[in-house]
Structures are given as C-alpha cells and as structure tokens.
Amino acid sequence: MDKLLIRGGVPLSGEVRISGAKNAALPIMCAALLSAAPLRLANVPHLRDVTTLLNLLGGMGVAVSLDEKLGLELDAGRLHTPLAPYDLVKTMRASILVLWPLLARCGEARVSLPGGCAIGQRPVDLHIKGLQAMGADVRVEHGYIIARAKRLKGARIFTDLVTVTGTENLMMAACLAEGTSVIENAAREPEVVDLANCLKAMGANIEGAGSDTITIEGVSTLAGAAHRIMPDRIETGTFLVAAAATGGSVRLRDTNARILDAVVDKLREAGATITADDDSIALEMDGPPLSVNLRTSPYPAFPTDMQAQFMALDCIARGTAVLTETIFENRFMHALELQRLGADIEISGNTAVVKGVAQLDGATVMATDLRASASLVIAGLVARGETVVERIYHLDRGYECIEEKLSQLGAGIKRIR
Ligand code: EPZ
Numbered sequence: 001m002d003k004l005l006i007r008g009g010v011p012l013s014g015e016v017r018i019s020g021a022k023n024a025a026l027p028i029m030c031a032a033l034l035s036a037a038p039l040r041l042a043n044v045p046h047l048r049d050v051t052t053l054l055n056l057l058g059g060m061g062v063a064v065s066l067d068e069k070l071g072l073e074l075d076a077g078r079l080h081t082p083l084a085p086y087d088l089v090k091t092m093r094a095s096i097l098v099l100w101p102l103l104a105r106c107g108e109a110r111v112s113l114p115g116g117c118a119i120g121q122r123p124v125d126l127h128i129k130g131l132q133a134m135g136a137d138v139r140v141e142h143g144y145i146i147a148r149a150k151r152l153k154g155a156r157i158f159t160d161l162v163t164v165t166g167t168e169n170l171m172m173a174a175c176l177a178e179g180t181s182v183i184e185n186a187a188r189e190p191e192v193v194d195l196a197n198c199l200k201a202m203g204a205n206i207e208g209a210g211s212d213t214i215t216i217e218g219v220s221t222l223a224g225a226a227h228r229i230m231p232d233r234i235e236t237g238t239f240l241v242a243a244a245a246t247g248g249s250v251r252l253r254d255t256n257a258r259i260l261d262a263v264v265d266k267l268r269e270a271g272a273t274i275t276a277d278d279d280s281i282a283l284e285m286d287g288p289p290l291s292v293n294l295r296t297s298p299y300p301a302f303p304t305d306m307q308a309q310f311m312a313l314d315c316i317a318r319g320t321a322v323l324t325e326t327i328f329e330n331r332f333m334h335a336l337e338l339q340r341l342g343a344d345i346e347i348s349g350n351t352a353v354v355k356g357v358a359q360l361d362g363a364t365v366m367a368t369d370l371r372a373s374a375s376l377v378i379a380g381l382v383a384r385g386e387t388v389v390e391r392i393y394h395l396d397r398g399y400e401c402i403e404e405k406l407s408q409l410g411a412g413i414k415r416i417r
Contacts, residue, residue, distance in 0.1 A: 002396075004389040004403060006380035007412030008362060012248035014409045015280075018236050018255035019045040019400040020229035024191040026094045027168040028198045028227060029053050032062060032074035033101035034172060035202055037224030041072045043254075044229055048397045052092045056084055060102070079106065086112035086143060092397075093117055096124055097165055099145060100173035103136060108148045113140060118369040120328035126159045130170045133157050134177055154179030154218050162187050162298040167214070168195050174216035175204040183214045189299040190259045194230040201225035231255035234305045234371075235399060236281065237263040241309040242378045242406070244272045244285045245316060250409055251282040262302040266292050270313060291319030291356050296327050308334045308375035314354040315343040316382050323352045334372035337365040341383050362387040370398045377402070381411055388416075 020043035029050070032039040044050060054064050061080035065073045082102040089095040089112040102109035114124065128138050128145065134157075136149040154177045159166055167187040172195075174181035186192070188210055196209030202225040205217035236255040243250040244267055257264050257276035264274050264281075270289040275282050291314050296304040304327040314321040315338055325331045332352055335345045340363045344355040362385035367373035373395035380387030389395075392415075395402060403413045 001390065002392050003416045004377065004380070004392050005414050005416050006377065006387045006389065008360070008381055008383040008385065008387060010381070010410050010412055011246045012243045012250050012381070012406070012409040012411060015251040015253060016239065016405045016408050017253045018231045018239070019043070021045070021191055021194070021232040022047055022049055022398050023164070023189075023234070024194040025050055025229045026053055027097050027165065027172070027191070027195045028229065029057065029074060030097040030101050031172055031195065031198055031202065032057070033060070033076045033079065033098060033105055034176060035222040035224055036077045038073050038075040038077075039202070039224055040226040041074070042069070042226070042228040044072045045232065045400045047400055048393070049092050049094065052088060053095065056088045056095055056098065059083075059085070059088070060098075076105070082106040082109045084111040090115050093122060094165060096127060097169055099127065099147065100131065100169040103131065103147045103149055104152055104173045104176040107150055109145070111145045113143050113145055118333065119331045122328070126161060126163050126166045127169050130157045130159065130166065131173065134173060134181070152177035154181040154216070156182045156184065158184040159186070164189050164192065167192055171196065171206065171209070171214060171216060172199065174218060175199055175206070175222060176220070177218040179218055181216045181218065183216075184212070186212050186214045187298060188212060190230060190233060198225065198227040201227055231259070233259040234303065236260060237303075237306045238309050238374045238378075238399070239405070240267055240272075240274070240281070240283050241306070241313050242381055243283045243409070244270060244289055245313045245378050245382050247285050247287060248409070249284045251280055253280045255279070255281060257281045260303075261300060263306050266294060266302065266310065270317065289313055289317040291317040291321035291354070293322045295324040298327075304328060304331065305371050307331060308371040309378055311335065311345070311352060311354060312338065312375045312378040314356065315345070315379060316360060317356040319356055321354045321356075323354065325350045333368040334375040337368070337372070337376055338379055340365055341379050341387065343379070359384055361385060364388040364390065367391045367394045370394050374399065377406070381406070381413075
C-alpha cells in the first residue's frame with residue numbers, strides 16, 4: 001500500500017489549480033443513465049471514485065470514452081444490465097446514485113445495499129422511502145435493493161433528514177416520472193445545483209434547486225447534453241486550511257469563494273486574510289492561527305467534509321476550540337491519529353475539545369477515511385520532522401494528485417509506493 005512521506009515546517013506558497021468536484025461528478029455521471037443520447041462532461045476529476053463509477057457504468061452497458069482534452073463522454077444508448085454489483089458498490093457508497101436513474105430509465109434496478117462506512121452507519125432508508133412514494137415496488141433481498149416500476153409517479157416527498165445523495169437520487173427519478181414532484185427539506189449543497197443544471201441542459205424541468213424545496217415536472221425522455229463540472233469546494237477548503245496551518249500564502253485557481261462561505265468565515269476568524277475574484281481565491285496567514293469553534297450542519301452552514309481539516313488547524317492554534325459533528329456519528333477517527341503527533345484533543349460523544357499546542361512532532365499515522373487522511377496530511381505539513389501517512393488509498397478517492405499539488409506549493413512531500 002502507498003504511503004506519503006511528509007517533512008513538516010514549510011509554509012505553503014504559490015498557486016495550484018483546483019479540480020472538478022468529486023461530489024458533483026459522481027451524481028452527474030449517473031445522470032447519463034437517464035438518456036439514450038450521449039452526455040459529454042468537462043472538468044471531471046481523475047479520482048479513484050470516478051474510475052470505480054466508470055467501471056460500474058461500463059458493466060451496465062454504458063459506452064465510456066475520453067476525448068483529447070480529457071473530456072468524458074457517457075453514452076447509455078445501449079444500457080443492458082440495470083445491476084450495481086456488491087464488489088463495486090462496497091468500495092464506493094455513492095454507487096447508490098445509479099438506483100433511481102436505472103429504475104426511471106429501465107423500470108427495474110438491482111443495486112447492492114452500500115455496506116457500512118468508517119464515518120457512520122449511513123443508511124439509505126430515505127432514498128428507498130422516497131422511491132416508494134413515487135410508486136415503486138422496492139424490496140431488500142440478500143443485501144440487494146430490488147426496485148421495479150412501470151413508470152414512476154410524481155409525488156410530494158419530505159425527507160426527515162437533509163440527505164445530499166437522497167435529494168440527488170429523488171431529483172433524477174422525478175425527471176422521468178409522470179407528473180409533478182416536490183422534494184421538501186431538500187439538500188441545498190452546490191453539487192445538488194450543479195446536478196440540476198446538468199439535468200436541465202438534458203431537458204429536465206426543475207425549479208428551486210439550491211433551496212429546501214425542489215419542484216420537478218416529469219418529462220418522457222431526456223436528451224444528451226454537454227456540462228462542465230463545478231470546482232471542488234472541499235479540495236479548495238482543504239488547500240486553504242493547509243496554507244493557513246503552515247503560515248503560508250497561496251492562490252487557488254479555477255475555483256471561487258461563493259461556494260464555501262462558511263469555511264472562508266472560519267478561516268478569517270482564525271486570522272487568515274482571504275481575497276477572491278470570479279475564478280480564484282487567495283489566502284495569506286501571518287503567524288499561528290487562532291482557535292476556531294465549529295458545528296457541522298447541512299449547507300450553507302459549515303460542511304462536515306471540512307471538520308477533520310479544521311481539527312488539524314486547531315491542534316496548533318492559539319487557544320481552545322470546540323468542534324461539534326452533527327451529521328455523522330463517527331467522524332472523529334482522525335483525532336486518535338492526531339494525538340500520535342502530539343495533539344491535545346478530548347472527545348466526548350459528538351464533541352471534540354482541541355487545546356492548541358506549540359508544536360506537533362512527526363510520527364507514523366494511519367488514514368481511516370477520506371477527509372481524515374487530509375487532516376493527517378495537514379498535520380504532517382506543520383509537524384516537526386517526518387510524518388508517514390499510511391493507507392492513503394483513502395486520500396486517492398477524493399483528491400486528484402494531492403502530493404504533486406502540495407509539492408508545487410513547496411511542501412516536502414513524496415509518495416512511497
Ligand atoms: C454526501 O454523502 C457526500 N457524498 C458526503 O461526502 C458528505 O459528507 C455528505 O453528503 C454530507 O454532506 C457525496 O455527495 C458522494 P447524506 P451522503 O445522505 O449523501 C443520514 C466526502 O467526504 N441518512 O447527506 O451519503 C446519514 O446517515 C463524502 O466526500 C439517513 O439516515 O450523506 C447522515 O447522518 C463523505 N438515511 C445524514 O443523513 C438516508 O437515507 C446526512 O447524510 C440518507 C442519509
């Protein structure tokens with residue numbers, strides 16, 4: 001298994017390009033299943049999760065091609081097997097996003113129940129409840145969700161919790177359902193809006209994406225389209241936090257500050273100077289950060305996917321911070337690894353109290369999930385001496401060429417195969 005060897009203490013400086021958003025690319029690639037005409041996508045990030053999904057779609061009969069500009073074309077014209085097998089779904093939970101499009105397009109779908117996940121149980125009961133509300137016959141047998149529907153019927157659906165992929169799944173199903181659907185308590189994440197924009201380009205009739213109520217008028221078929229994936233706001237936030245933690249000065253290109261207001265606010269509270277224009281965002285940090293408290297909540301509040309990175313920042317900040325994780329029940333595993341580097345963290349339930357220390361000391365640590373890995377990389381960048389981060393296949397799921405980008409910013413980092 002690959003590892004990352006990091007020599008800490010170098011303030012990041014310079015500029016890098018932010019890749020397309022993983023959490024927009026995954027649902028949008030699944031949207032290709034809704035049409036018999038090709039969907040052409042630009043700015044798709046080259047990530048393990050994207051490759052996994054391409055294998056899954058390919059297995060169903062979707063023709064996948066890359067053009068010379070690394071644009072992706074997905075042609076579901078000859079879709080033949082509405083099945084998402086366990087061995088692929090178990091490596092990527094977002095595979096659940098094929099369920100609705102398959103059902104809406106083929107009238108049936110068999111998708112393996114995504115197993116548990118390091119950060120929490122992450123059930124898909126709300127996905128299934130929404131589908132039943134639209135008239136589908138849904139059963140769970142031998143670990144598979146088996147869904148059938150001649151044609152889905154539009155319905156008013158209220159999800160008890162705000163669910164990002166639940167909202168995305170229901171929005172995709174409603175595009176081809178008969179009649180009007182209204183999704184209440186919908187997720188407002190920018191990736192949901194990006195998916196809605198792609199679906200509208202394909203001919204869907206969607207109002208209200210980005211608000212908590214989305215109205216969809218079903219149509220009989222969707223056409224092909226061309227769409228550019230939005231920038232990855234979590235990759236953007238991760239690099240901003242790394243620059244702040246190392247007391248550096250960076251500019252991030254092909255991204256913008258409008259999609260991560262809550263993160264920018266917290267970084268300013270920590271003492272960073274942040275400026276932004278239409279397609280870039282810059283951060284300067286003089287001296288160690290101030291401790292910042294945070295509480296994760298659905299967008300537009302502070303994103304759970306940035307909690308681990310901020311915990312690394314708070315480890316070397318001046319003061320004491322309280323971090324509360326309200327979305328997932330087990331998203332503090334990075335704390336145990338940060339303590340190996342000398343961090344002072346007390347966990348009780350879904351709250352972590354982080355007392356800033358003057359210095360972290362390099363050690364060997366183990367990544368447990370995607371964003372925890374990013375947290376450990378940031379800690380390694382500020383720790384004295386060498387840090388080795390193991391099991392970085394977690395990192396490769398969600399960050400494109402992270403060690404190349406960090407090296408471009410002056411970091412002492414290399415991958416050990
Ligand atoms: C999406 O996951 C993201 N993944 C996650 O990013 C992100 O952390 C999460 O949203 C929250 O923002 C993708 O978009 C591919 P949820 P998702 O459904 O949709 C509970 C990353 O690091 N819930 O919004 O799976 C669930 O257990 C990943 O890039 C149910 O109880 O998350 C959680 O507590 C990690 N029943 C809460 O809702 C359901 O049917 C929010 O989950 C669905 C969800």
